[in-house]
Amino acid sequence: MNKQMDGPTCPLVYTDYILCHSSHSITIFAAYPIINQQEHPVTYHLLKCMQAFIDLDIYTALEVHTEETLAAGHAALKTFSEMMMPQPTQKNWNFPKIHTNSHVFDNITPKGATKNYNTKPNESMHRPLKTIY
Structure with a gap:
């Protein structure tokens, strides 16, 4: 099962849980300076x-x-x-x-x-x- 997500810089295609999970982890920490x-x-x-x-x-x-x-x-x-x-x-x-x-x-x-x-x-x-x- 692939999950595709188009971002402002490049399209992302998640083919497994690990890739999706890793990007969510990074997003959380990237949000701290903004929120x-x-x-x-x-x-x-x-x-x-x-x-x-x-x-x-x-x-x-x-x-x-x-x-x-x-x-x-x-x-x-x-x-x-x-x-x-x-x-x-x-x-x-x-x-x-x-x-x-x-x-x-x-x-x-x-x-x-x-x-x-x-x-x-x-x-x-x-x-x-x-x-x-």
Whole structure:
């Protein structure tokens, strides 16, 4: 599946999640000098939440974990969780994509790296699916 996006300087074609994910990560950090906390508090908070998610995603994507990376991952999870709940609201943030992250490091310890059991179609658990796709 290709995803094409025309930008002001050059057309971009995303053929996989990694390329798209990398460009989104760069966009977040490029937006920091433009979006300041005083003028755009909600957008700034959104950028901080996205940064916290990227930090968490980096630790969950590691192929080898140590006690230090697991501890850092737990800290990143705590930061992300706190960023998503800055004040009490009526919104229930316990939907599957958010809730799954709350258990990720508890699952990594007994099962190993997430590449062994995630839903990415190009990873080891789903090789037959990749071949068919």
